[in-house]
Amino acid sequence: MGIGYTKTYDPFELKESYGIVKDASQWIKDNSKPALLVSRRSCALEVLPKIKGQLPLAIVNEDKCTGCTICYDYFTCPSILPLGNKKAFIDDTCIGCGACVEVCPFKAITIEGEKPEGWDAAWLD
Numbered sequence: 669m670g671i672g673y674t675k676t677y678d679p680f681e682l683k684e685s686y687g688i689v690k691d692a693s694q695w696i697k698d699n700s701k702p703a704l705l706v707s708r709r710s711c712a713l714e715v716l717p718k719i720k721g722q723l724p725l726a727i728v729n730e731d732k733c734t735g736c737t738i739c740y741d742y743f744t745c746p747s748i749l750p751l752g753n754k755k756a757f758i759d760d761t762c763i764g765c766g767a768c769v770e771v772c773p774f775k776a777i778t779i780e781g782e783k784p785e786g787w788d789a790a791w792l793d
């Protein structure tokens with residue numbers, strides 16, 4: 669069985685990625701064939717050793733966080749954890765990629781710190 673649907677996408681472009689995955693899912697349903705989606709960014713475990721310097725860190729503003737659960741139940745970055753009151757907490761495994769900032773509908777997540785030199789290029793090697 670051949671693959672008739674192939675697309676390359678940038679997972680840091682969250683809205684565009686969502687659209688591409690949605691289109692691919694529909695294509696699979698309509699055609700009963702597999703689709704191939706290729707992420708342009710490398711795995712973080714491969715990228716991090718190449719980056720020197722302090723990484724930025726995502727922070728949850730507890731006053732703005734409603735405990736909606738979207739970031740840890742649906743987005744599922746492993747650095748985002750639920751607190752007892754359902755609000756989100758981001759631990760120090762965060763690499764500051766910034767994807768979760770777009771995910772939070774209540775604008776409760778911000779990034780602190782600057783990306784070190786070479787940060788962006790390292791993901792595209």
Ligand code: SF4
Pocket residue numbers: 728732733734735736737738739740754755756771772773774775776777
């Ligand atoms: S998505 Fe935003 S509001 Fe919802 S739990 Fe996460 S940080 Fe809080």
Ligand code: SF4
Pocket residue numbers: 725726745746747748758761762763764765766767768769
């Ligand atoms: S900035 Fe990236 S690594 Fe950090 S919590 Fe958000 S999505 Fe996860």
